[in-house]
Amino acid sequence: MRSQTAPSAPPGAISGRRRTGKHGRHGLRSIFPHNIAELMMPSFHNGAVEIAYLDEGEGDPIILVHGFASSKNVNWVYPTWVSELRKNGRRVIALDNRGHGDSAKLYEPAQYSIPTMAGDVLALMDHLAIPQADIMGYSMGGRMTAWLGLNEPQRLRSAILGGIGIGGLIEGTGPGENVAKALEAPSLDDVTDPVGRTFRAFADQTRSDRVALAACLRGTRDLMTRNEAARIDVPVLIAVGSTDDVAGSASALGAIIPGSEVLDIPGRDHMRAVGDKVYKTGVLDFLSRRS
Incomplete structure (x- = not known):
């Protein structure tokens, strides 16, 4: 395990808005106004499940997998990950996980699991004829990325696990039934649990x-064992905010995954680490050494 250090930086802005529609290609924002480009985002089907995605830029592909209750826009577009990666010569693909964003909404926990949702990522790669890519996941997306690193290493050039430490991946300290019940409550005023x-x-x-x-949360409780994590055999960067008590310790996870690197994001919690400059700089450096 190697550690990266970098100075503190202001947080990235994260805000949410929906967008609908499909059918499009990368580079639309250079032709159409931002809102028109959003309406033309493409989708594909993995079996009966429609998955929305974006595909922008040219170069070596990187696939971005967002976290629970987020979307490709909230996790990657609005915090400028997509534009930063494109500026650095990358083809950027980001999907809305099933149950999220503009992808199909499913209401049975059995329709969600980490292997099933990771399978949507593989299906997208097949749809786009991408045999191998760097994959960066955040939080739940990091769990999906770790699963791919363990079970489909030939499809990953590297794995970046953002917002996921030993707690979220192995010990099960992430959101649980308390969050599922909060999501089902009539209103925010009815929720007393702080998480x-x-x-x-x-x-x-x-x-x-x-x-x-809520169905997604109840269906994605698959945890990885320490022995499984120790068998991940792709280059790995683990990036976690220093005050992130959802993810758990990045260094403890890094001690288990052979050859992994750890990036601490100073002064950032689970939500505010996503757009942080330290996170972006560390990822770009890690990727540059894979080129």
Whole structure:
């Protein structure tokens, strides 16, 4: 395990809004106004499940997998990840996980699991004829990325696990039934659990389908064992905010995954680490060494 250090930086702005529609191609924002480009985002089907995605830029592909209750826009577009990666010569693909954003909403927990949702990422790669890519996931997306690193290493050039430490991946310290019940409550005022209130407020802000999110949360409780994590055999960067008590310790996870690097994001919690400059700088440096 190697550690990266960098100075503190102001947080990225994260706000939510929905967008609908499909059919499009990368580079639309250079032709159309921002809102028109959003209406033309493409989608594909993995079996009966429609998955929305964006595909922008040219170069080596990187696939971005957002966290629970988020979306490709909230996690990656609005905090400028997509534009930063494009500026650095990358083709950027980001999907809305099932139950999120503009992808299909499913209401049974059995329709969600980490292997099933990671399968949507593989199906997207097949749809776009991408045999191998760097994959960066945040929080739940980081769990999906770790699963891919363990079970489909030939498809990953590297894995970036953002907002996921030993707690979220192995010990199960992430959001649980308290958050599912908060999502199902009549209103935010009915939620007293502090963690539940945080996720309920975030889901309300992003205008998410809260019933689908509750089903997703109950279906994605798959944890990885220490022995499984120790078998991940791709280059790994683990990036976690220094005050993130959802993810758990990045260094403890880094001690388990062979050859992994750890990036501490100073003064950032689970929500505010996403757009931080330290996070972006560390990821770009890590990727540059994979080129």
